[in-house]
Amino acid sequence: MMATTSRGMASRNASRSSVIVSVTRRTRKSADVCIAGPTDRRSKSFGGYPVLSGADAERGEVLKRWEGLGFYARARHLHEAAQRVVEEHDGTVPSTMDAIKDLKGIGPYTAAAVLSIAHQKPHAVLDGNVTRVLSRVFAVEEDATTSTAQRHLRALANELLDPKRAGDFNQAMMELGALVCTPSTPLCDRCPLQNVCRAHDAGTEEDYPITPESEPVPHHDIAVGLVFDADDRLLIQRRPDEGLLGGLWEFPGGKQEEGESMEAACRRELREELGIEVEEVTPFYTLSHAYSHFKITLHAFRGRLADGPPEAREDQPFQWVGIDELDDYAFPRANRRLIEELYRRREEPSLFD
Structure with a gap:
């Protein structure tokens, strides 16, 4: 996440280091995937950002590049840090502890790693x-x-x-x-x-x-709706910029409440979040997914928009997209698995009927 600059190799190395350190601050197993070699996922994800060019990128583009790596707050923080480096430091990553720790998302570990590896501090x-x-x-x-x-x-x-x-x-x-x-x-x-x-x-x-x-890992049942309109487009919604999975797109839904069936939870969440009613609701797919501090079972239901149109919250815009357009948006891994299932079953007539 870096701005092309002629300030020299030290700045270039510092910029690369800040991205690599942030990406690889994960479990040891995940880090092995990220740093495997020149054709690994990290190289593919950031090949479009040679040196700080992420400062000029839209946040959605940055999140799309980061998709699949997890810990999406780091992508948002790196984006903001890159913008501040350009605006306040003339495109040069700071080389002092106080200055670099003042950047969004840079704590003691990342600061020490970047300063020592890039600047030999x-x-x-x-x-x-x-x-x-x-x-x-x-x-x-x-x-x-x-x-x-x-x-x-x-x-x-x-x-x-x-x-x-x-x-x-x-x-x-x-x-x-x-x-x-x-x-x-x-x-x-x-x-x-x-x-x-x-x-x-x-x-x-x-x-x-x-x-x-260690404490027991909490588990939540989540209901989401794959809502189609009359043109067979799907309804997706963007999560608030801050918080878990901030800025990513998802299929609308939420947690099941006590005593509630999963279908009822799906209908309620669509009503509360977007003010819509759906018809022809049928189970589509169920999957399990683990986050760093909790686990979920995601219950997806397919349905048709019956009453609308959707009304977006200020911090959660929505979009109608064709199935072929889903790859243009950054989704959490659990939602991406639903998309993969959609692709697998798209030729089935019952998908839209």
Whole structure:
């Protein structure tokens, strides 16, 4: 998400780093997909933005490029940060901690990663991988998720940092945690720190880092409507810009209420959100999907617009689109799976009848 500039390679590298760091701040498994090589999903997603050109892009275009990577707030934040870099910093990504942290979505980890890798500034990164390595090496007897423990671990990381090779050090520490000092069954025999690792010496590697017990993952049943008009166009609605999946398009719907059937939930949500009634409502498809902090079962119903027209909320515009146009819009993964099912069944006469 970057503006083409002639300010030099440092700015170019800083810009690339801010995107790569934001994309790869995910689970280890997802990150492997993102950084696999020159033809991976990340390269395809951002091939159209050579250096900060995302500043001039529409938000919808940015979200479409990001589609499928998850954590969509990062795309919105990067877009806003790119605009501020152009407007306030003459197209050059800031090279000081205070200035770069002032950009939207840039926290201590991203700031340290960009500054050390792109500018060789002596700032140690502290992500989940580095936290795990340091917690084991020093047998840190604190809940690693607390702010006190994070300050302690960051101080340890900065003490170990080689200021002349800050970027290399940070990348090495992150790779060590990702590939060797793994959450379970760490490869201690391959670890260059095994001789100084207190947890390894005590045989308690998997006891660290100390974290609180995880809470049960909430589950929600969601009803959505695939509403067709007389021209066989589908009704889609854009989510508010802020919040979960902000700015993405979706099929309208919402959570089932207590004592309510899924079809009744679908009809109620369409009435409340868009002021419409539907007829010929039939079940279309059901799928399960997991987000970072909760799970859903999505129940999709097909129907015809019976009474309208739709009335959009100020922050949730709607659109009538043909099935062939759905790929022009950015959708959450669960909705994209519904679209794939629509494509699979589009030749069925019953899809529109």
